[in-house]
Amino acid sequence: MKVIVIGAGVSGLIAAYELERSGISPVILEAGDRVGGRIATDEVDGFLLDRGFQVLLTAYPEARRYLDYEALKLRKFDSGAIILKPGGAFTIHDPGRNPSAIFGMAFSPVGTLVDKLKIFKLNKELNKKTIDDIFESNDMSTMDFLKQYGFSEKIIGQFFKPFFSGVFLENDLNTSSRMFQFVFKMFGEGFAAIPEGGMKMIPEQLRSKLHKTDLRLNTQVEKIEDHQVILKNGEILQADKIIIACRPDRLLPQMQGQLKSYRSVYNLYFSLEKSFLAQPLIGLVTEDKFLINNIVFATDVSKTYSINGKALLSVSVVKGVENQESLDQLVRIELEALSGIAAKHFKHIKTYQINEALPDVEDMKADLPFTNSRIFDHIFLAGDYLLNGSVNAAMTSGRKAVEALLLTSQDPH
Template sequence: MKVIVIGAGISGLIAAYELERAGISPILLEASDRVGGKVTTDEVDGFLLDRGFQVLLTAYPEAKRYLDFELLKLKKFDPGAIILNPGNSFTIQDPMRQPTAILGMAFSPVGTLFDKLKIFKLNRELKKKTIDEIFESQNISTISYLKEYGFSDKIIENFFKPFFKGIFLENELSTSSRMFQFVFKMFGEGFAAIPEGGMKMISEQLKEKLQQTDLRLNTAVKKIEGHQVVLENGEILQADKIIIASRPDKILAQMQGQLKPYRSVYNMYFSLEKSFLARPIIGLIPDDKFLINNLVFMTDLSKVYSKNGKALLSVSVVKNVETPASLEKLVSVELEALSGISSEYFKHIKTYKINEALPDVDDMKSNLPFTNSKIYDHIFLAGDYLLNGSINAAMTSGRKAVEAMLLTTQDRH
């Protein structure tokens, strides 16, 4: 059976791997010069720059299934966060993994004692819930969920908003409470981490697992017509089955206009002589007047991110910026306000604007019935947008597309 997978992001790599496990040698077509899609890293001026600040949560069930964490040499974040305000910064200990730590901070400025007890309760409840139960639960916005749960405005503004804005890449916490519960559970049951040599190590490890796949880089698909895959270079490939692990609306006429707009983010990199956090921890900026939502010194996690001994700072801006030209200047002024270090010491390396960072999914799920992967007898879909925007979901979707394909193929014989 001739199977073509379109797109070698995480979902396409998993689809190819699962096809190989079923004894099929697929062709994997990738438009860009590398595998990994959104999970990739560039090397610029001796620094490793992940294209968009991302973390791997070690509790992701799919990551445990497909990745060898030891080979990735994972570097873990300290749990919790540093809340950065000009002249008034403080640390929140481990709220999601070890709520007792936050209970100990009875008089910390992050929230009320009541909030801390609620965090403790939420943590215990989510430990007991399965991921499927979470994704079958009521679908309301995260902000409504937090308010209904009884959290105070103080803890919402100080912690939940800046932390989850950086994960959901939107400012209102309008993202489904299912995703909030899922992420909270994942943080509670494992660690946030990055591979020593950049997020691209994840994609490269998945590529290494492929033995029978004909991977073709720099090979963009223009459209699909019946069983024909038409490439941008004019070549036409014939397939028995096709798995689309890229945006289907761009290559399948019937799917045009069917995907919602994606969420975007600016990810900016600066170098500095030394880290002003000096800890592998995320810094959150709760003040809405700031452009910066969160920042991390990547070199506090992994020295490999810098070849020249300088510190590498990653800054995320979730807000819509009207004048991106002045972004670099504005952000370095904010860095000065937050750190007390003169803005001239922050050397700008590169800014990424990631337009299609996360899919905006109304009905977030953790699992796919095969009817959702299959759109025609011979065409199947994979990609995070089918479930929720995460590495875990991208992996699930790749496997489910292959399962749907095998199931419907077997039915026929």
């Protein structure tokens, strides 16, 4: 059986891996010059720059299934966060770190005692629930969920809003409470981490597990017509089965207009003589008038992100930006206000504008029936947009597409 997988992001790589496991040698067609799709790391001026700040949550069940964490040399974030304000910062920490620490920390400067107890309660509740339970629960916005759960405005504004705006890439916490509970559970049951060699090590490890796959980079698919995959260079490939592991709306006229818009983010990198946080923690900016949502010194988490000993600062801006040309200047001014270090010391390395960072999924799910993966007898879908915007979901979708493909191949009808 000739199977073509379109796209070598995480979902396409998992699909190829699962196909190999069932004895099929697939072809992957990838438009870019590398594997990994939205997970990428560039080497610039001696720094490792992840294209968009992202982390692996070690509790992701699919990541545990497919990744060798030890070989990735994961570097963990400490639990907690630093709340940054002009003229002062404070750390919210749980000194007796247990796996639920990021949310079980001492919240006194941020929330009330009741908030602390509620965090504890939520942690316990989510620990008992399965991921399927969570994604089958009532759907509402994260903001409504937090309010209904009884969290104070203070803790919502000072912690939940900045933290989860950075995770969801939207500022109002309109994202489904299912996703919130899933992410909260994952933080509570594991760590946020980045591989020593940058996030790109994740797709590269998945690629290294493929032994019978014909991976063709720089090969963009233009469209699909029945069993034909038509490339941008005019070449036509024939396939028995096709897995589309990228946006299908751009390849199939029937799918046009079916995907909601994507969320975007700006990710700016600066170098500095040394970190002013000096801890592997995320720094959250709570003031509404600031553009910056969060900052992380990547070199505080993994020194290997810099070969010259300088500190590497990643800044995420989730808000819309009117004047993009002066964004790095504006961010520098904000950094000065937050750190007390003169703006001129922040050396701008690069700005990434990531327009299609996370899919805006209406009905977030953890899993999907095979009928949702199969759109025609011979065409199957994979990609995070089918479930929710996460590495875990991308992996599930790749696995499920292959399950659907195998199931329908066995079915004589």
